[in-house]
Amino acid sequence: MKIFCLHFLLVLFISINQAFISESTQPSNTNFIKSSCKVTRYPALCIHCLSIYANKIQENELQLAQAALEVSLSKAKSTTMFVYKLAKAKGMKPRTSQAVKDCMDTMSDSMDQISKSIKEMSRVRRGGSGQDFMWHMSNVETWVSAALTDENTCLDGFSGGFVFGKVKVAVRRRIVYVAQVTSNALALVNRFAARHPH
Secondary structure, eight states: OHHHHHHHHHHHHHHHHHHHHHHHHHHHHHHHHHHHGGGSSOHHHHHHHHGGGHHHHTTOHHHHHHHHHHHHHHHHHHHHHHHHHHHTOSSOOHHHHHHHHHHHHHHHHHHHHHHHHHHHHHHHHTTOOHHHHHHHHHHHHHHHHHHHHHHHHHHHTTSSTTOOHHHHHHHHHHHHHHHHHHHHHHHHHHHHHHHSOO
């Protein structure tokens, strides 16, 4: 019984200690995210999306940019799935149906571009510098920019007067959100590239 009690107290002590450490470092990490998000076009959204990764990001600009890209990919995936399901729905007018299918294609391309960017950023993490660093970062910036263009192209398809109703509202709301998240990711990638010594 004594051994059990001692074990329980030890586990409790470790848990409290870890919680204290976590709470003591969280404000500093969150402040870093808030400060970094000032360079984005949508800082409130940036803070909202990245604060949950504060302990992982800590005060590391590379981790921050990587997390922003991963958030962008996650949102792009869920939105693409939504558009994919919508494209299979029946009863839409032909031009609306075509706009949805075109959007599905461009969002799929956007996902591919962001996925490539995340893989390329992992190569930067392995210690690239100089021309090597610039090459990888140039690729990332190009692909994230292309992803953002794809997302805006989808939006353009729903800006005309021929697409009305719930479909237009539902798709636009989701795509605008993804485009804003991707825009923020691009800003943080650009910031990391500009501030890195090379």
